[in-house]
Amino acid sequence: MNFDDTPQEAEFRATARAWIGANAPKQYEEELRKSSLGRTALKNANILEVAKAWQKKKADAGWACLHWPKEYGGRGSSPIERVIWQQEEGPFGQLSRMFIIGHGMCGPTMMAFAREEHKRTYLPPLASGEKVWCQLFSEPAGGSDVAGLRTRAEKDGDDWVINGQKIWTSGAHYSDYGILLTRTDPTVPKHKGLTMFFLDMKSPGVEVRPIKQASGASDFNEVYFTNVRIPDHQRLGEVGDGWNVSLTTLMNERSAIGAAVSTGFPELFEYCSSLMLDDGPAIEDRAVRSKLANWAVKASGLKYTSMRAISALSKGERPGPENSIGKLVAGSMIQDVATYALDLQGASGVISSAEDAELAGRFQAMLLRAPGTRVEGGTDEIMRNIIAERVLGLPGDIRVDKDVPFNKIPTKGRG
């Protein structure tokens, strides 16, 4: 049992470290390092531009989308090399989060289902950050029931005509392309009538409206489609096979192994180490210590769970659904940690502006962003279902709409 790199891994790490050391945008390092959940903007620069510049630099030197094949703009690296890269990229990896949907989900889906000429056209600029992609799955009536979507696609000559609405689309407001899941046949059970496409987000009839979130930020959007035309050659997979195509996308959604999940714990520990309470240092308070210890073992538990998954990758094994625990544990933990950090601030914890709040409002921003973490990419409840069904082998939920034609499924809560 050890934490050592194999000789090849060590060599890869050294090369990556040297290149990052010579090329990363160091002027933003401190700010990126201190940005926690809910606070990733840069003070004096447009983060999207900085991210695009860094991504382009990586792509030109062959460090973009490491696990993608070279002909599509990647490096053809092994999964473990990807993990090592993430470890070495450190805070600069925060910049790549602007492209996470495109690189993590759209790209792999295109690779699996697009025509060869489309792959060669669209994937390299996606890898290099020149073009940004979004994923258009969720709908207002859908939520966790992704397959309950209503956006229609109807065949018209060589085109498909799209009408409907998507929601929770991360980054749609700055995206150039998107992958889109539609309903092409409402007369069959819901999973069977779906078809996937990719489209130019600048197509006529596409309207993007940013959603102001509970946190006050606007990372997500509503996207409306009014008679949007998509040529049939931009279809991904067979007509009616969209659900299977989307499963490929969703399987890639699970956050990349090795990427550190944000728990808020290091921030809280640092804060408590210097904070003075009415009757002495916070870190010497019995109750504070007990809280910290309980979160400390969760944070380290996640860290070493991730190390075990990386070890499996290193041996060429593929880690399984057990990695769903990262988001499940970290999501509610960061919410609790932020709540507690504000509690320690007493009445002044209510102040949230960067100028006036304690630690420039870091924990306040975290508190307001945290609920989203527990929902996006699958709610806590969906994560628990995944663990219960796929890891523990418990029965799936009973689905009363499973064999019912989509247009016969009730749509109201009370009937």
Added chain:
Amino acid sequence: MNFDFSDDQKQLRDQARKFLAEKCSPKAVRVVLDGKAPYDKELWKGLAEMGFLGVAIPEEFGGAGAGHLELCVIAEEMGRANAPVPFSSTVYLAAEALLIAGSDAQKKKWLPAIASGEAIGTLALFEGKGNPAPKNVKLTAANGVLNGVKKPVADGAVADFAVVAARTGSSGRDGDISLFLVDLKAGGVEVKSLTNLDPTRGQAEIAFKDCKAEPLGAAGEGWSILTQVLDRAAVLCAFEQVGGSDRALEMGRDYALDRIAFGRQIGSFQAVKHMLADMYVSATLARSNSYYGAWALSTNAAELPEAAAAARISATQAFQHCAKNNIQVHGGMGFTWEFDCHMYYRRANAMALGLGSLTYWEDQLIDRMRKKNAA
């Protein structure tokens, strides 16, 4: 990176699991649970024959000399089987104290006897309420003679010898404490069994009256040795707790698949599914923390004190969580003496206290993290 046990170690795990499935069935555990024997002597003999008692004891002292990763593997299986034997007190506490601080003669006398199953050992530290702390050690040692009372002492009623923490100074510092080795079969020792939460592992009160003892380790070094022993035992116990957590989770899962209510397997109800998923989560976090502890223990890393405390807290919580909710999944049947759920519930809650309470380990963890951050 290879943050995992080796294939040989996994093979040892399979071997131990198979052995314990055969020799330590719930039925066998119940003989001790029902008070018909103080511990499972046949199993103890078998463990010695398999080489499990001395797996981490060097060959020159009669052990297998394999190492602590191997001992972690065995510990997990002992926990999974809820083995009713004085394993933790003998192997983690007494043997580790001897390995750390024993003279060559002391090692030669006791370690081979432990490995062969002839000697049961324990650590006599606690004196009533309170956590491990020098100020809580009141038993005195003067001119090699002990006077005072220890309780609870794990497996004290069946132990042949004890490592005893005694007060040898009055400076108010850690250096006031020294360790002694006592042959419990010699004079000056009175042992009384104590009914406790987990009858499959006995607890005792031991009164020492003008009892002759030989020093273990240097005078005044007792507390520093004890801290090391407790840290090492914390990692090893964590593996037992992880094994117990996994078994309790499995029992709950199996029952949820088997039991039908309201016309469905109860495992198809989200309330039950999610409870089991949460048990899996705590067991997994505990396992990962314990692996880190195993790495630190086996490499004697500077991180051991912190890793041990994290493993201890995480594994204690996981075992309590899984054992408690296993009963909940079973409903009324889970609360019967007949079902095995309560054996794990008892063990989980007894183990949570054995090396000092969670409060103690939380305190240790934060102190150690602060030290590391300051360094």
